Amino acid sequence: MRKIFICLFICAMSSTGFTASLWESIAIEFRESGKFTGIIGKAYVTEKAIEVVTFAEQNGQVIPFAFIEVLLRKESKIDGVYSIKCRNQLGVVSTGTIDLRDRLNPKITLTTDNGITLTNISDDGRKMQKEFLPRVDLGR
Numbered sequence: 001m002r003k004i005f006i007c008l009f010i011c012a013m014s015s016t017g018f019t020a021s022l023w024e025s026i027a028i029e030f031r032e033s034g035k036f037t038g039i040i041g042k043a044y045v046t047e048k049a050i051e052v053v054t055f056a057e058q059n060g061q062v063i064p065f066a067f068i069e070v071l072l073r074k075e076s077k078i079d080g081v082y083s084i085k086c087r088n089q090l091g092v093v094s095t096g097t098i099d100l101r102d103r104l105n106p107k108i109t110l111t112t113d114n115g116i117t118l119t120n121i122s123d124d125g126r127k128m129q130k131e132f133l134p135r136v137d138l139g140r
Helices: 002-012 123-132
Strands: 026-032 035-045 049-058 061-078 081-087 093-099 107-112 116-120
Touching: 026 049, 026 123, 035 123, 049 081, 049 123, 093 116
Parallel strands: none
Antiparallel strands: 026 035, 026 116, 035 049, 049 061, 061 081, 081 093, 093 107, 107 116
């Protein structure tokens, strides 16, 4: 439980930036080949990074993990829609988009070279959240 609080604290300390008016976290999940992997979490988008806390269930226990996706490139051809490239502390590079046009319902999609996708949480992810993390607010 202490690890979960530490991971949430890391996300709570997120800096502000191009998403300064985005005050809520984005509920996310990981997918592999279009299938839910059983990993859910929350992401905060800042000027220079995407701060992510994930939760996975293993043998009835919740395992948290925090990582920071440092932005290597950020381009915007449409106001509020960003094409990004980032790298986490493990060296994994991801590319994708963040759509902040609807501040109450932001969209995120990041894909690694291995085909792992970080995207908005689905019904499967919400079901897992209600079962294993009923008191944790992952965001929208």
